[in-house]
């Protein structure tokens with residue numbers, strides 16, 4: 001590896017570029033799915049491409065399989081930097097944390113020196129938005145390191161409180177057994193980030209079953225994660241993804257014990273000493289308080305729980321901070337780097353993809369951004385195409401995957417497919433719902449406007465995803481079918497394919 005000389009004055013951020021500061025045609029920051037996909041997809045084979053990864057590992061996607069035109073499964077691996085470099089000979093992979101961007105001179109300063117770019121793609125992901133982040137009894141899940149900390153603490157835990165109602169909380173609550181879980185959610189029903197109340201009721205019964213009785217079907221076929229002990233890297237690693245929870249099989253007791261506290265938030269946390277000093281009346285209403293716990297949680301409904309620790313699964317914030325210093329990036333409402341339909345940020349020659357960016361183009365009616373693995377991959381690949389097209393003056397079109405939102409995952413033991421405006425997003429409550437549900441088997445919901453399908457939730461093995469995807473994309477008028485559309489005796493799959 002070349003060593004680059006550099007000079008850098010932290011006080012003024014003036015960078016003196018030495019003659020041998022290396023120029024790369026493309027630089028990509030971030031070794032998560034967005035960054036790695038971007039590097040792999042750069043078809044400019046003669047070009048110098050540099051990928052900077054803050055950690056010793058990068059995330060690579062393998063065995064991509066399309067379920068439909070827009071739905072895909074894939075395996076994810078944590079690979080060493082050398083493996084990526086050997087797979088992509090035109091990509092130099094350097095472990096380095098970027099701490100300053102000089103967009104005027106197109107230079108980045110990193111822990112491994114200065115690098116100059118023609119085109120830069122920022123794929124720095126997102127950081128968990130943790131409630132009470134400084135409290136040592138509040139944990140989160142994002143990367144391998146955070147899961148390691150969680151595993152260590154859960155091994156001896158009797159009760160934990162999980163806060164949040166999205167992907168991580170839903171998966172964690174389902175995966176844990178042999179420990180009492182208090183699940184504190186802001187909404188009326190579980191997993192409200194992804195599904196409606198009806199689907200939530202369908203899934204919830206899974207929590208009452210014993211873990212051992214269920215077949216463990218993985219969300220994807222494989223997720224290889226490196227849990228080697230001893231490594232202690234403070235840099236935030238890439239987000240975990242499919243099947244990150246498979247390593248949580250640590251309790252022999254397979255009983256789930258989940259209490260759902262709905263429509264609440266955390267009001268306060270108390271250390272044992274602070275709790276002892278509380279002399280309010282409501283503290284003794286809760287028998288669980290007779291035991292001594294490392295931390296106590298007061299909910300907004302007045303209930304107080306002692307527990308071993310709390311998991312904050314309360315969403316993410318795009319990792320932009322380092323890049324904002326002296327750079328006037330336009331940001332999206334959610335704090336991401338705003339990108340246009342060419343994945344360009346508001347600063348020329350700088351692109352962004354994955355969790356760090358906010359889609360700022362006029363998005364297709366049936367598509368919206370969700371910070372998901374699949375979208376990180378799609379955006380990374382498309383950003384690569386856009387950077388290449390810009391330098392080679394080629395015309396390209398927006399990828400088809402941005403036409404319709406599509407996500408396949410697994411919640412509470414069921415395959416879950418979300419298509420288009422599956423929860424009536426963007427429709428201002430002006431839509432009808434067609435529903436078919438069979439207990440413990442399937443839940444099918446179609447969102448309809450004027451007889452045309454706008455979105456769908458498919459839970460279980462319905463085999464309807466391809467048909468429904470076509471119906472949403474084609475906007476075929478289905479008024480004449482009315483409710484028969486979901487009649488189990490009508491084989492709509494054959495009819496519409």
Ligand SMILES: Cc1cc2nc3c(=O)[nH]c(=O)nc-3n(C[C@H](O)[C@H](O)[C@H](O)COP(=O)(O)OP(=O)(O)OC[C@H]3O[C@@H](n4cnc5c(N)ncnc54)[C@H](O)[C@@H]3O)c2cc1C
Pocket residue numbers: 029030031032033034035052053054055096097098099123124125126141142143167168219235236237238239240241242243244319322353354355356371372373374375376409
């Ligand atoms: C527990 C968990 C489960 C999930 N499950 C699913 C799922 O089932 N399906 C799904 O679709 N999505 C899932 N997601 C979401 C998905 O993992 C993310 O949306 C996706 O991985 C984001 O990829 P990314 O490349 O944009 O960011 P990241 O994976 O966060 O990668 C960003 C990279 O940038 C590096 N970096 C940051 N700052 C710097 C810097 N200054 N200099 C150098 N490098 C830097 C980081 O170290 C990191 O390697 C899950 C997320 C989590 C946390």
Ligand SMILES: NC(=O)c1ccc[n+]([C@@H]2O[C@H](COP(=O)([O-])OP(=O)(O)OC[C@H]3O[C@@H](n4cnc5c(N)ncnc54)[C@H](O)[C@@H]3O)[C@@H](O)[C@H]2O)c1
Pocket residue numbers: 131163164165166167168169171185186192193264265266312313314315316370371372409410
């Ligand atoms: N199977 C999947 O597709 C899957 C699984 C895990 C994670 N992910 C993705 O990983 C990322 C992180 O997951 P996540 O579950 O942390 O985020 P999320 O955005 O899915 O859910 C965040 C949840 O936290 C709640 N919340 C926010 N602030 C709160 C507060 N102060 N008090 C109480 N609740 C609060 C929100 O209401 C929401 O329910 C997301 O982008 C998510 O989509 C996806």
